[in-house]
Amino acid sequence: MNSEVFWMIIGMGIATYIPRLLPFVLFKGKEMPSFLQGVLKNIPFATLGALIFPGILFIQDDISFGLLGAAAAFLIAYLGANVIVVVLGAIAVLSVYSVFI
Amino acid sequence: MAVTAVEGEAPQFKQGLQAGVSIAIGYAPIALTYGLLAKTTGLTMAETVMMSLVVFAGASQYIALNLLALGTSTFEIILTTFIVNIRHFLMSTALNEKSDEADGLFKKSAYAFGITDETFSVAATKPGVVTAGYMIGLNLMAYASWVVCSGLGHLFGASLPETLQESMSVALYAMFIGLLVPSMKGAKKVIYLAVVAACFNSIFTITEALSSGWSIVLSTLISSFLIEFIEYVKLGKKGGGSNE
Numbered sequence: 001m002n003s004e005v006f007w008m009i010i011g012m013g014i015a016t017y018i019p020r021l022l023p024f025v026l027f028k029g030k031e032m033p034s035f036l037q038g039v040l041k042n043i044p045f046a047t048l049g050a051l052i053f054p055g056i057l058f059i060q061d062d063i064s065f066g067l068l069g070a071a072a073a074f075l076i077a078y079l080g081a082n083v084i085v086v087v088l089g090a091i092a093v094l095s096v097y098s099v100f101i
Numbered sequence: 102m103a104v105t106a107v108e109g110e111a112p113q114f115k116q117g118l119q120a121g122v123s124i125a126i127g128y129a130p131i132a133l134t135y136g137l138l139a140k141t142t143g144l145t146m147a148e149t150v151m152m153s154l155v156v157f158a159g160a161s162q163y164i165a166l167n168l169l170a171l172g173t174s175t176f177e178i179i180l181t182t183f184i185v186n187i188r189h190f191l192m193s194t195a196l197n198e199k200s201d202e203a204d205g206l207f208k209k210s211a212y213a214f215g216i217t218d219e220t221f222s223v224a225a226t227k228p229g230v231v232t233a234g235y236m237i238g239l240n241l242m243a244y245a246s247w248v249v250c251s252g253l254g255h256l257f258g259a260s261l262p263e264t265l266q267e268s269m270s271v272a273l274y275a276m277f278i279g280l281l282v283p284s285m286k287g288a289k290k291v292i293y294l295a296v297v298a299a300c301f302n303s304i305f306t307i308t309e310a311l312s313s314g315w316s317i318v319l320s321t322l323i324s325s326f327l328i329e330f331i332e333y334v335k336l337g338k339k340g341g342g343s344n345e
Contacts, residue, residue: 005148008175012165013155015183020216021113022318023194024209032198035333041327042294043195044187044225047188048281050302050320051218056274061268070278077282083223085124087272089233 062101067092117238120227123276124219124239125246130269131159135166136254137304142166153251159315160215161185168312185314191321192221201227208233209317215240219273226280249301290328298324 001062032040072093076086130155139149144166152162161182165250168178191340193216200209201223220239224231301320311319 001145001147004175005304009152009155011179012161012182015179015331016156016158016161017185017214019186019190020193021210021213023190023197024196024206024213025216027194027197028206035329036120037198039194039325039330040198042329043191043220043321045210045284045291046298046321046324049298050224050317052277053299054303054306059270069275073275073278074282083279087123087126087275090271090275091268094271097193098264098267
């Protein structure tokens with residue numbers, strides 16, 4: 001193995017691990033003010049919104065591909081299906097769609 | 102470890118593994134493509150798999166390949182990796198609030214390694230506390246898919262049918278939607294949080310004002326603070342007798 005690539009990977013590993021680890025060390029056993037606790041409880045849902053849009057529109061050059069995938073996933077999820085069913089359902093809908101275009 | 106906690110942790114670990122299956126499916130096409138790209142960039146099989154083993158972060162690995170191809174210095178690549186992954190600081194902070202107080206720092210440090218956008222989303226939307234057993238199961242399933250598929254991609258990524266690769270690119274997004282929608286049904290607040298963050302992220306991304314890593318961090322923070330603040334002010338007013 002090329003030693004420069006080796007050290008690059010080690011460096012990248014450390015650079016990735018630090019932000020993942022630090023909050024567990026810094027905020028260990030500390031009671032946060034209630035407003036801040038509220039903000040932290042909001043983070044998962046805000047993150048999901050930001051992770052979905054606008055990224056899903058650009059999964060292929062054709063924006064309608066992403067829109068259709070989003071609509072299919074949303075509908076299947078709204079009907080109460082399990083996450084795996086949502087994932088497989090969206091893949092199936094887009095597979096059918098790409099056969100017809 | 103297993104001896105002292107057989108009672109609670111075995112089912113938790115198994116639950117985590119099961120919850121990780123949709124992530125494993127979603128990672129497959131991304132890791133296969135990564136493996137293929139790594140090969141074209143000139144990385145050996147060992148280097149390709151080692152990067153997935155040590156880094157375990159999709160976006161940074163793609164960016165690293167891109168920068169390697171451009172001849173960027175090692176230091177810059179490491180710095181970029183750090184910047185792209187600062188958003189995990191936010192996720193770990195949120196997850197720390199949900200973590201099981203019985204788990205010591207050692208166990209938390211172990212599962213902190215496996216926190217990605219996807220494992221975080223699954224764990225954070227799960228009701229109740231998040232135990233180390235659950236997190237390790239969840240991470241292990243996602244990690245195994247990531248590492249194995251990276252290697253497979255290096256081996257024969259190019260021979261996957263293209264239509265399947267295209268359709269599978271929606272997988273992780275569909276998973277995020279599948280995690281978000283059930284929580285939306287219960288609460289208007291969740292809808293506001295997601296929509297406001299999505300709007301800010303769209304503005305930052307489409308105007309190219311920020312790189313995607315910073316854009317996600319900033320839109321998440323703005324939305325989380327803003328919605329909490331509005332609720333705080335509204336509740337305060339309600340207490341004072343006003344109706345709005």
